[in-house]
Amino acid sequence: MSAGQRMSFAALFERHPEVCIPILQRDYAHGRATAVEVRGAFLQALREALDKPEDDPTLPLDLDFVYGSIDSTGAFAPLDGQQRLTTLLLLHWYVAANDGCLADFMRRAAPARGARFTYAVRPSSREFFDELLDWQPAQRLGTSLSAEIADQPWFFLSWKMDPTIQSALTMLDAIDARFADAKGFYDRLTSSDRPAITFQLLDLQRFGLSDDLYIKMNARGKPLTSFETFKARLVDHVKSVLPSQSFTLHDRQVSVSEYISHKIDTVWADLLWEYRDEQTALFDERCMNLVRAVVIATRRHGENADDALMRALRDGKEAFSFLRYHEAGCLDEAFIRTFVTLLDAWSGHKGGIRPLLPAGCAFDENAFVERLLKDATGLSYTSFVQFTAYCEFLTSHIEGSAEAFGEWMRVLVNLSTNTPYDRLDDFTRSVQSVRDMLEHAPDILTYLTSPAGKSVEGFYRLQLREERIKAGLILRGENWRAVIESAERHLYFAGQIEFLLDFAGVLDRWEHEAGFTWLPEQEADHLAQFASYRDKAFAVFEDKGLRHFPDSLWERALLVQGDYLLGVRSNHSFLHNTERDESWKLLLRAGASEVALAKRQLVKDVFDNLNPNCSVEESLSALVQSSFPDEPWRALLVQHPKAIAYCKRRNVRREAGGRLYLLSKVRRSGEHAELLTFVLYHRLLAVLQSGDDINYVYVASDEIEPYVSGTFACRQGRLSVLVKPDRLGLSIAAGYLDKGGGLLPSSFVDEMTSQGFGLVEGQMVASVSLETAEKMLIHIAVQAKEWDFEQMPAA
Known part of the structure; x- marks a missing residue:
C-alpha cells in the first residue's frame, strides 16, 4: 500500500464504524468569522471540482493527507484533517438534501439514532450533529439556512454558545450561497468508481507514529501565513495557466509548477531573507507585498483590471489572499512571467537584489525594492508607473544591455516624476504609453528624436518635449550627456531642467529649427551656457528646494526684476518648495503661455546678475539695494522683507484698485494685514x-x-x-x-x-x-x- 490510502468521504464510513474528533482537538474553525478567506477558497475548490465533467483528467480533487488513529472498536480519530472532514460532512448533507438523497446519506452517516460523525470536544457538539443529520430541511422563503436550523424545536438556544456549532452554521450558510443551484453533486461525491473529491487516509499506528508525537507536532498552534497559503496554491494554479511552459532547472526541463515550487523555497527565499522583518525574522509579508506590486504592474485597464480592483490593490484596506487574486483574474500569464522573471533576475546576489541597472541610474532599484517590500500600498502612482516600466523592459528585453535598460528608466523616471497624477485614469494613460513605447525601449533616444516620438501620450506634454530635446543633445556626444545627467540628478529638479535649456538658448533653437544645425563653435557656446546656468541653479536651489536666504533676498531680487508671483485661486504666491500648484518647480517649468515664460525669464535675469566673484547672498543683496521696481507694491515688498515674512503660507490677495493684503493663511477670513x-x-x-x-x-x-x-x-x-x-x-x-x-x-x-x-x-x-x-x-x-x-x- 502507498503512504496513504486514497478514498472519498463516503468510503470513510465503509471503512470505519465511527469518525470521532478527539477531545484534544480544537473546535471546528472553518466557519469562524476570521476564516472567510480559507472558507471561501476551500468551497470554491470543491465547487470547481464538482463542476468539471466526470472524465476530466484533473479529477479527483485531492485534499491531501488525513492523519489519525484507530481504537479497539475500529473508530477513526482524526488528528489532522478534522476541518476538511467536517466541511465535507456538511457539504454531503446539503447536496443530499438538494438532490433528494437524504435517506441514502442517513444510511451511510447515521444508520441508527445518532450520527457516525461526532465531536468529543463537548456534548453539545455531538448532540447537534445527531439532530442535524436526522433533520429534513423544508423549502425556505427569504430566511438563511442557519436561521431556519436555529428555529427548529430540537435546537437549544444554549448551543449558540458552542464555537463548533456556530462555525457549522456559518459554513452551512456559505455552502448554501455557493451550492444552492447544484444538482447531481451527491452522486458525484459518493461514486465508488470516480468520486470527484478524495483524500489520502493515513493510519499513524500502522506507520509507526505515536499519538503523543503527532499531538506535539499538531500543538504548535501557528496557522499558515497568507504567504504560505498563497505559495502552495500558486504552485498548483500555474499548471492550468502555463500548461506547456517549461523552464530549465539544474540542466533539465521542468514544468512551471515544479520550477516555482523549487525556486520559491531555495534561491528566491534566500533573496527575500535579506529583507526579512527584523522583529519576527519572517519575510512572508515582504513577498506578499511583491505579489501585490507585480499584480498592479501587470494589469491592463479594460482587459484584466477595473478601477475598483486597482483602487483596492493600492489603498491597502482590503486584504488580498490567493482566493481574492484568483477571483479577480490577477494571477494570469503576465503576472506569472513577470513574477518569475523578477525573482530570477534579482537572485544570487548577497546583501539584497542583484543590480540590473548601471550605477548612478535615475531609478534606484535597491531603494525602490526595499520600499516596495515593506509596504506596496505606500507607493505613489508615479512609483508604479516606474515599476511597470522596469518590469516591462525586463520581461520583453531580458537580453538587452544594462546601458539600454538604464536609458529607458532614465527617460521614464523623468516623464513620470514630472507628470501630475490626480486620478487613476492619469496613471492608466501613462502605463499604456509605457507599453506603446516598449518595442523601442532598447534604443529609446533614437525613437524620441524621430517623428514618431512626437506622438507619445500619457505624460505631461512639455516634459515629453524636454525629453526629446535632451535625447537629441545626448546623441550628439558624451559632453552633453555629462552636463544633462548631472543637472537631472539634482534632487529638487528631479529631471525637469527645461529652464536650463531655455536659458542656454537651446530651447529656442529646437523650436525654430526642429533640431540642431550648429557649427562647432555655436555648440560649444550653448554647452558652456548650459553648464554655467546649471551651476548657478545649484547655488540657489538645494535638494529640498530654495536655499535659505536671510530677509527673503531671493524673492526680493526676483521682485526687482518683475512680478514673478503665481496666481493660486484668488491669491498670488511668493512660492513654496513643495506645494505643487505654487512651487518654485512650477515657476521653472513655466508652461507654454507667454505670461508663464516671462515670469521664468525673471529667474534668468537674476542668474545673470549673480557675480561669480562673490557669494550668491552678496550678489542678491547688491541687486536689491541698487534697483527700484517700477510698481509701488513690488517696491514696498523689496524695501520691507517683514511684509513677506508675515505671510506664513506665502500668499497675498490683490483687490481692485491695487490694494494688496498680506495673508497669514490663505483667506481674508483668517488673520491678515494690508x-x-x-x-x-x-x-x-x-x-x-x-x-x-x-x-x-x-x-x-x-x-x-x-x-x-x-x-x-x-x-x-x-x-x-x-x-x-x-x-x-x-x-x-x-x-x-x-x-x-x-x-x-x-x-x-x-x-x-x-x-x-x-x-x-x-x-x-x-x-x-x-x-x-x-x-x-x-x-x-x-x-x-x-x-x-x-x-x-x-x-
Missing part, C-alpha cells in the same frame, strides 16, 4: 519717540479693514490717530483723546489744516499717499509735544 498700513506701521515704529504708542490691528474678516492706531504724547493730554486704507491710499483721522468730550483747540486745528488735514465731525482727517501719510504723522507726533489740550465746554 500692505500700505503694514509698511507705515513699521516705518513709524522706527522713528516715534518715547511716550508715543503705535499698534497694528490685524483683522480676520473681509468686511473690516486692517488699520494702524496709536496715541502721541502732548504737553497735556494725548492725541489719538487712526490710519486705514482708502481708495486714494491711506485715510488718517486725528483727535483729542478725552472720554468726556471736548472741542479741539483752534491752534491745533490751524496747524493740522496747514498740514493738509480738514476738520470733520470733531476730528482732523486727510486722505493721502503712503509717503505723505508717513511725513504727516511724524510731523504731528513732534508738534504734539508742544500742544496743550484743555478741555473746553461743548459748543
Whole structure:
C-alpha cells in the first residue's frame, strides 16, 4: 500500500464504524468569522471540482493527507484533517438534501439514532450533529439556512454558545450561497468508481507514529501565513495557466509548477531573507507585498483590471489572499512571467537584489525594492508607473544591455516624476504609453528624436518635449550627456531642467529649427551656457528646494526684476518648495503661455546678475539695494522683507484698485494685514519717540479693514490717530483723546489744516499717499509735544 490510502468521504464510513474528533482537538474553525478567506477558497475548490465533467483528467480533487488513529472498536480519530472532514460532512448533507438523497446519506452517516460523525470536544457538539443529520430541511422563503436550523424545536438556544456549532452554521450558510443551484453533486461525491473529491487516509499506528508525537507536532498552534497559503496554491494554479511552459532547472526541463515550487523555497527565499522583518525574522509579508506590486504592474485597464480592483490593490484596506487574486483574474500569464522573471533576475546576489541597472541610474532599484517590500500600498502612482516600466523592459528585453535598460528608466523616471497624477485614469494613460513605447525601449533616444516620438501620450506634454530635446543633445556626444545627467540628478529638479535649456538658448533653437544645425563653435557656446546656468541653479536651489536666504533676498531680487508671483485661486504666491500648484518647480517649468515664460525669464535675469566673484547672498543683496521696481507694491515688498515674512503660507490677495493684503493663511477670513498700513506701521515704529504708542490691528474678516492706531504724547493730554486704507491710499483721522468730550483747540486745528488735514465731525482727517501719510504723522507726533489740550465746554 502507498503512504496513504486514497478514498472519498463516503468510503470513510465503509471503512470505519465511527469518525470521532478527539477531545484534544480544537473546535471546528472553518466557519469562524476570521476564516472567510480559507472558507471561501476551500468551497470554491470543491465547487470547481464538482463542476468539471466526470472524465476530466484533473479529477479527483485531492485534499491531501488525513492523519489519525484507530481504537479497539475500529473508530477513526482524526488528528489532522478534522476541518476538511467536517466541511465535507456538511457539504454531503446539503447536496443530499438538494438532490433528494437524504435517506441514502442517513444510511451511510447515521444508520441508527445518532450520527457516525461526532465531536468529543463537548456534548453539545455531538448532540447537534445527531439532530442535524436526522433533520429534513423544508423549502425556505427569504430566511438563511442557519436561521431556519436555529428555529427548529430540537435546537437549544444554549448551543449558540458552542464555537463548533456556530462555525457549522456559518459554513452551512456559505455552502448554501455557493451550492444552492447544484444538482447531481451527491452522486458525484459518493461514486465508488470516480468520486470527484478524495483524500489520502493515513493510519499513524500502522506507520509507526505515536499519538503523543503527532499531538506535539499538531500543538504548535501557528496557522499558515497568507504567504504560505498563497505559495502552495500558486504552485498548483500555474499548471492550468502555463500548461506547456517549461523552464530549465539544474540542466533539465521542468514544468512551471515544479520550477516555482523549487525556486520559491531555495534561491528566491534566500533573496527575500535579506529583507526579512527584523522583529519576527519572517519575510512572508515582504513577498506578499511583491505579489501585490507585480499584480498592479501587470494589469491592463479594460482587459484584466477595473478601477475598483486597482483602487483596492493600492489603498491597502482590503486584504488580498490567493482566493481574492484568483477571483479577480490577477494571477494570469503576465503576472506569472513577470513574477518569475523578477525573482530570477534579482537572485544570487548577497546583501539584497542583484543590480540590473548601471550605477548612478535615475531609478534606484535597491531603494525602490526595499520600499516596495515593506509596504506596496505606500507607493505613489508615479512609483508604479516606474515599476511597470522596469518590469516591462525586463520581461520583453531580458537580453538587452544594462546601458539600454538604464536609458529607458532614465527617460521614464523623468516623464513620470514630472507628470501630475490626480486620478487613476492619469496613471492608466501613462502605463499604456509605457507599453506603446516598449518595442523601442532598447534604443529609446533614437525613437524620441524621430517623428514618431512626437506622438507619445500619457505624460505631461512639455516634459515629453524636454525629453526629446535632451535625447537629441545626448546623441550628439558624451559632453552633453555629462552636463544633462548631472543637472537631472539634482534632487529638487528631479529631471525637469527645461529652464536650463531655455536659458542656454537651446530651447529656442529646437523650436525654430526642429533640431540642431550648429557649427562647432555655436555648440560649444550653448554647452558652456548650459553648464554655467546649471551651476548657478545649484547655488540657489538645494535638494529640498530654495536655499535659505536671510530677509527673503531671493524673492526680493526676483521682485526687482518683475512680478514673478503665481496666481493660486484668488491669491498670488511668493512660492513654496513643495506645494505643487505654487512651487518654485512650477515657476521653472513655466508652461507654454507667454505670461508663464516671462515670469521664468525673471529667474534668468537674476542668474545673470549673480557675480561669480562673490557669494550668491552678496550678489542678491547688491541687486536689491541698487534697483527700484517700477510698481509701488513690488517696491514696498523689496524695501520691507517683514511684509513677506508675515505671510506664513506665502500668499497675498490683490483687490481692485491695487490694494494688496498680506495673508497669514490663505483667506481674508483668517488673520491678515494690508500692505500700505503694514509698511507705515513699521516705518513709524522706527522713528516715534518715547511716550508715543503705535499698534497694528490685524483683522480676520473681509468686511473690516486692517488699520494702524496709536496715541502721541502732548504737553497735556494725548492725541489719538487712526490710519486705514482708502481708495486714494491711506485715510488718517486725528483727535483729542478725552472720554468726556471736548472741542479741539483752534491752534491745533490751524496747524493740522496747514498740514493738509480738514476738520470733520470733531476730528482732523486727510486722505493721502503712503509717503505723505508717513511725513504727516511724524510731523504731528513732534508738534504734539508742544500742544496743550484743555478741555473746553461743548459748543
